[in-house]
Amino acid sequence: MGLAKKKYQPPPRTGMEVFMMLPEGTLAELINDTIYMSPAPEYLHQKIILRLASDIQSYVEVRKLGECIISPIDVFFDDTNALQPDILFIAAENMGIVIKGGKVKGCPDLIIEVLSPGNIDHDKVTKKAAYEKFGVKEYFIVDPATKVTFTWYLTGKKYVKQLSVKGKIKSKLLKKTFSF
Numbered sequence: 001m002g003l004a005k006k007k008y009q010p011p012p013r014t015g016m017e018v019f020m021m022l023p024e025g026t027l028a029e030l031i032n033d034t035i036y037m038s039p040a041p042e043y044l045h046q047k048i049i050l051r052l053a054s055d056i057q058s059y060v061e062v063r064k065l066g067e068c069i070i071s072p073i074d075v076f077f078d079d080t081n082a083l084q085p086d087i088l089f090i091a092a093e094n095m096g097i098v099i100k101g102g103k104v105k106g107c108p109d110l111i112i113e114v115l116s117p118g119n120i121d122h123d124k125v126t127k128k129a130a131y132e133k134f135g136v137k138e139y140f141i142v143d144p145a146t147k148v149t150f151t152w153y154l155t156g157k158k159y160v161k162q163l164s165v166k167g168k169i170k171s172k173l174l175k176k177t178f179s180f
Helices: 015-021 043-063 092-097 120-134
Strands: 028-031 034-037 066-070 075-078 081-083 087-091 110-114 138-143 148-155 158-161 168-171 176-179
Touching: 015 028, 015 034, 028 120, 043 066, 043 087, 043 110, 043 176, 066 092, 075 120, 081 120, 087 092, 110 120, 120 138, 120 148, 120 158, 138 168, 148 168
Parallel strands: 110 138
Antiparallel strands: 028 034, 028 081, 066 087, 075 081, 087 110, 138 148, 148 158, 168 176
């Protein structure tokens, strides 16, 4: 007596179903149907994100170019890929990928990842391959220890690596260089 009957809920059958069951705010990504989890980022990581995102958002807002958003936010590329880029930019003409309820379903135009000590290959290999596959036009990786930025621009369907620079992100898409 007193125990309410629970409605039967079938177990999750896909990586996306498991991913969707995670509590809000969980630092997790689904890449090729595999869930990757990580601890909260360190101070310098967040400081660089704040600086870059603030500068980019100020620049794009005044010019009505689109929106700059910081993580954690899930970007759903397809049924087996949901990533949480550190910083993403969606051009005004592509804002349709932000759907009802504030979910991002589709490909941002620009993504910036700041390396964490435990996930260097994750950003440089795994996430880079996913972003290239789904057509992210510009991908930047910042190493907070050295301030070196690794830059890839999408040419056709492949990333072309550009010259690495220190303390700057040069966006062809935004026609602007941002320093940090």
